[in-house]
Amino acid sequence: MRTSKPITVTLGKQQASLDARLQSGAYESASEVVRAGLRALDREEAALDEIMRAKIREAINDPRPDIPAADVFARLRSRHAGR
Template identity: 65%
Template sequence: MTVTLGTQQASLERRLASGEYSSASEVMRAGLRALDREDAILDEVLREKVRASLADGQPLRPAEEVFARLRAHHAAQVKAENRGS
């Protein structure tokens, strides 16, 4: 396997020089483990937001209404930005 690191190459080399890791493979495995942890945390945050949303006592709104409000909000923002230009 060939991996091109670009600007991260210097980071890999610093970690090897420090003795923290003994090979580029160890650095890459540690990086992948960190990404896996980050993904797991993000998944749990999203699951919690869904649970909170489902438990919310507010009445459901039709999608058409929600999207109409979003379009109006966006249009107002664009209009305000254009006035400020």
């Protein structure tokens, strides 16, 4: 039993990229190309998520004292007032 359903996709400029991959023999079908693209997107998003998690952990573990929000906004207003 099929676990996926057929879809229609309009690629626009990316059609040439798909066609080149098929002509090269690297992929046998448009479905393979799209699945590979989605897997790459999943990997990219997972990597970005991990980078953000690491930055958040770093910020939470930063031993320096917190800066009051009022001070931060005052600095921002001051910086942008000169523009």
